[in-house]
Amino acid sequence: MNYSLSIPNLKFPVTELPFGGARENGETLGINNRFMTKNKKPMFPIMGEFHFSRYPPQYWEESIRKMRSGGIRIVASYVFWIHHEEEKGKWNFSGQRDLRMFISLCSKLNLLFFLRIGPWAHGECRNGGFPDWLQHDKSIKHRSNDLKYLDLVRILYKKIFEEVKGLLWKEGGPVIGIQIENEHGHCGGVNGSEGLAHMSVLKKIALDAGFDVPYYTATGWGGANVVDGEMIPVQGGYADAPWEQHTRELPANQNYLLTPFQNDPLIGSDWGHSFETFTYRVKDYPYLTAELGGGIQVTSRRRPVITAIDTAAQALCKIASGAAMLGYYMYHGGTNPSGELTTLQESTESGSYTDVPVLSYDFQACIGEYGELHQSYRKLKRLHMFINDFEEILAPSVSFFPAEMVKDAEDTQTLRICARHDFDSNTGFLFINNHQRNRNMISHKETGISVELPNETIHFPLMNIPTGFYGIFPYNIDLSGFFLQSTNAQLLCKLKDKFVFFCHEKPVFNFKGEQAPVIVLTEEEADNAWLFGDQLYITKGDLIENENGLCITTCRTEETVIRFPDKKEIYLKFNKIYVNCKFTEVYRDDLCAEYELLLDKFNADGINDIFMVVDFTGDRAELYRDGKLAADWFTTGLPWRVGLRRFNYEGHFSLKIFPVVKDTYFECEIKEGFYLNNIFLETQYVKQINEEAWI
Secondary structure: OEEEEEOOOOOOOOOEOOOOEEOOOOOEEEEEOOOEEEOOEEEOOEEEEEOHHHOOHHHHHHHHHHHHHOOOOEEEEEOOHHHHOOEOOEOOOOHHHOHHHHHHHHHHOOOEEEEEOOOOOOOOEHHHHOOHHHHOOOOOOOOOOOHHHHHHHHHHHHHHHHHHOOOEHHHOOOEEEEEOOOOOOOOOOOOHHHHHHHHHHHHHHHHHHOOOOOEEEEEOHHHOOOOOOOOEEEEEEOOOOOOOOOOOOOOOOHHHOOOOOOOOOOOOHHHOOOOOOOOOOHHHOOOEEEEEEOOOOOOOOEEOOOOHHHHHHHHHHHHHOOOOEEEEEEEEOEEOOOOOOOOOEOOOOOOOOOOOOOOEEOOOOOEOOOOOEOHHHHHHHHHHHHHHHHHHHHOOOEEEOOOOOOOOOOOOOOOEEEEEEEOOOOEEEEEEEOOOOOOOOOOEEEEEEEEEOOOOEEEOOOEEEOOOOEEEEEEOEEEOOEEEEEEOOEEEEEEOOEEEEEEOOOOOEEEEOOOOOEEEEEHHHHHOEEEEOOEEEEOOOEEEEEOOEEEEEEOOOEEEEEEEOOOEEEEEEOOOOOOOEEEEEEEEOOOOEEEEEEEOOOOOOOEEEEEEEEEEEOOEEEEEEOOEEEEEEEOOOOOEEEEOHHHOOOOOEEEEEEOOOOOOEEOOOOOOOOEEEEEEEEEEEEEEEOHHHHO
16 A cells, blocks of 8 residues: 655744743743744753642652653643642642742753643642632632632732742743643633633733743633733643543544644533634644643543553654644652642542542553653653654644545544655654554555655655554654665664664665664664663663662663663663562451551662552552551552552551442453452662673
8 A cells, every 4th residue: 555645835934922031141942833942943842740749759859850761851730729728828838749849859950840820720639729718619700800819819829939939940940831720711710701811810910920931821722711922822632531421432532643633622521511613823823732641540430541552652643743842741640648628639529520539640641650650651752762852853844644634533444644844954754653542453564655745755665554553754854964865764862973763674774875873773672762861771671860870770680781872781680579468358348348468577778669569359449558548549450559668668558449330431341349359569679870880
């Protein structure tokens, strides 16, 4: 089968937008109608959401380092009002609510920061983040220009600003942007001119409080209120919609199409809204994402299982469709903090449409609730390496689609392709997606693809494209003086004077003239690749760069690390530590089964964490430590993993398991009954890799 794309000779003017700023050292940030800029050069930001108030502060730095290792360049976080002023007038920015400390750590690690100041946030938080005292005050018209409401917002914004003063970008700090509100006019709030007026007032209050930053954004999907010229719209897209109010299978997800599609109609569908229109002039702004699913939260009603390919293929589809920024929600999971008056999760009892776990906000994110790296982290990491090294070509490129574009996500027969082309360099990238979540796409053997440019036609090598495959293939690209016309291999990164590719089959490179020095990896090696400075490491372990150099963590007792470009290899062996967990059923009735858990004593030297892997049958489980709820889980059918490090590996643990509720949608097969099948402990080892190890 042959496919072709035609790229006409068109002009795409660049119009500067009224945002951005400069530092005293001359650094600048900007944005135009097509892409964002740094020091007047195109940049393609990669942003990951990590809620500081949902994670123990003693592990913040470690997790931020993990985000940096994964290619994240901007950390984003909501400030949930209820987390800081649960009782009126009693503010708390200490401990795991210490916003200033969290942002300061991002600054220390040279990551930028995007601050989401609400007032309403959602984020599966109780009342969408509103404190109960505000939520239940019927004399106030929430999320409007009600003067009583605005007076409270002024206090909130002022308190947040006090925490970040001195950390703004213009002051040499990392805070480059502020998001105003969330889904206003789409999920609550007011619509029309009144809604737009409210968003303008919120921005003015933020400015009056002192928030002078390069970028101001607002969520733009589904008819949400965005004021032209005052805020930049950001988009979203999720692999599933567990907030849906039914338990039927969902139609094929449109986010896996390669189209100029920006609106995800599933977001906010629990509110009964599915607006296809926008409140702003779409073509005046670049396509930026801030809520691209890095996973999804499970709910009591629906239990989707998001695979690594689900997450990574969706990200690729958004880039292919024209996105100029990747913003993941969530990139790092967490655990809801304890409230003084109530639990702090979203629930139908508190007036929401959805019930989520009291504590767990794992979100099936790239970095899980206990800091464990999920496979999606690795799949996205290889995508981020490519973006970070080639952003100046990718960011200004324009998306082009086939004449017969696939518009039906249920189409499992037609190969989905498109291209992004940069007219200034005459360079482009071919995008292929043959993955559709929960559908079986056919494979395509010996497929020919061509891209017709105004003055030439690019023919790619014949490709074998299996089910579930997705990829980006460069064409007409200048690799430091070597000109690559086409290839069936994907670019991973630049490494000194070499270029690293990976390929799912035998690589073919069509260079004009001499071939560039290349390193070609397999897909598995690319998943296990880690880039630090000008050195690339291949290992199945997890690497971060700390103050002492490279650090590896692994649940295996043996690891190999290969370093490029010198191809040196080291072998690491970890002393196996046996830790057992015994369990005994102590109580059972028709509503619950309870078990006592006993952990062996052990020496924690050389251990980074120990994961309790709980294999249970039932709807949900709760773990108690010394009689207090410590962790919980809504089953998806997969084992539950609990990191015990945060509990110091000690205490009296007990486990409660509850029966499955009939009207629940599961993607995995769930057996009847409620009982504990097995528990085992998996040790995660840690070791510093000294430079002497490579000699």
